[in-house]
Amino acid sequence: MTKLAARAQKIADELFRIYPQPECALTHEDAFQLAVATILSAQCTDERVNIVTPVLFKKYPTPKKLAAATQEDVEEIIKSTGFFRNKAKNILGFARAIVNDYGGVVPNELDELIKLPGIGRKTANVVLGTAFGIASGVVVDTHVTRLSNRMGFVDNEDAVKIERELMLLIPQERWINFSHAMIWHGRRVCNARKPNCAECTLAKLCPKVGVE
DNA sequence: CTCCCGATAT
DNA sequence: ATATCAGGAG
Secondary structure, X not given: OOHHHHHHHHHHHHHHXXXXXXXXXXXXXXXXXXXXXXXXXXOOOHHHHHHXXXXXXXXXXXXXXXXXXXXXXXXXXXXXXXXXXXXXXXXHHHHHHHHHHOOOOOOOOHHHHHHOOOOOHHHHHHHHHHHOOOOOOOOOOHHHHHHHHHOOOOOOOOHHHHHHHHHHHOOXXXXXXXXXXXXXXXXXXXXOOOOOHHHOOOHHHOOOOOXX
């Protein structure tokens, strides 16, 4: 095992000690709702998403009903999450594709998910990991990107490269929980503006303690 | 690569 | 005022 892999394992161990059951912060009842919530989460706090989705799913409880909604109405409901025109278009495109091409059921394969409107690799990995328990890859979002660079796992900002390197560094059985734990830590401690290194139990394993 | 975009913390 | 927030499409 390389020195980096050994340190990564220690960091993962500590992450799992701090976050024993790292769960998805986006409230949802099924794979469809999780996919929609994750589309909404782009450049937006999950807190904000969790305010909007209950309203959206109360009015449109099923993929079929959401597929029949108007662009304007969806825009109005989700407006506060930002990028609301693109997100409304993607959500409607996603809902309609699920109804028309997949019999109303969200597929559980990466290749199929990525074809769907608004679903990229990050969202697909979230849905597969959280809704289906399938470790198709490592979720690389803004938090995982930032923490992976700070912790010295990688030295670049490319999500695809980062995912590939993390998949080699972390055992597959830990991929799903590792992603969630990194995201929780990124939200609560190692945030972008003012990382709280003083209260971070990973500090002794982190090469960037106290650096900006 | 650029564009999409409102809410919030600093 | 500005950076940042569970990204994806063109």
